[in-house]
Amino acid sequence: MSYSKLTRFSEIGKKIIAVGRNYSEHAAELGNAVPSKPIIFLKPTSSYIPKICQNVNYEVELGVIIGQKGFDIPENKAMDFVGGYTCALDLTDFGTLGTSREARGPWSLAKGFDSSCPVGDFIPKNRIPEPDNLKIWLKVNNTLKQDDNTGNLIFTLPQLISYISKYMTLEPGDLIVTGTPDGYGPVSHGDKIKAGLGDVTEISFEIERL
Structure with a gap:
């Protein structure tokens, strides 16, 4: 899969695989x-649609974008299947x-509604050489609400990729959202969200209710 195609992962990815309760404090x-064991659930690709329109709680997460097809991947080979990263909610x-x-x-309904998985830019794998030691943060109206490090994940990226791939084939463009740290909470119409992965990338948007 070429870099140019991976940058459009939200268009080509066939599934969003999410992990629940992957930080002990959360x-x-x-x-x-x-x-x-990892708690796994799916979100439809329609949840990428940038239309925030529900009474929701925010949960910032490290997103892992799959770069090549794989099934039953051993942990020691798992990172070879990563194409890049993104900041996701x-x-x-x-x-x-x-x-x-x-x-x-x-x-499914609570986690898979349209706009339930806004994502930031595609981050090439080489820009985050230590994904297991990465600051992850979120602000609401410029107030810091979530602030943690991926080093505190209960299940590491290789463990997650290997575990998930035992049950479903991972394909280029698929997104794994790896769990949120503590500090989640509700947002209201007009709230401004900003979240990021260290100082590498950030995502920002305003909550709109239809």
Whole structure:
């Protein structure tokens, strides 16, 4: 897959694979135990659409963009399948999520609505040589709300890529959003969001409710 095509990962990627509760302090603020295996769910590619229109909570995440096709990838080869990175948000309708959890149902509606996964620019792999030691942060109306380091991920990038690929083929342009740190919270119409990965890249947008 060429660089020019990977820069359009949000157009060519077939799936968005998300990881839940992958920072211990976030699990604690949710009142959940630290998982023993990755919690995996999917978001549709329609959630890339830049139309923020729900009552949602923000969750900033490191996005990993797959660069080549792979299945049943061993951990020691996993990073060879990474094409680049992006700053992503896993926006969540927590009201709907609570109802789904009570009914022991899927998270699809709470996590997969249009605009629930805004992403920043494609970052070539060589610009982030230490993805396991990367500051991740988010501000709401210029107030810092989330501030952590990917070194605190419970499941590392190689572990996630290897685990996911045992169940589904990873293809060029697919996005893995790797989990959010603690400090998540609600946003309202007109709030200005800014988030980033260290000083390498940032994403910004305003919440709009239709």
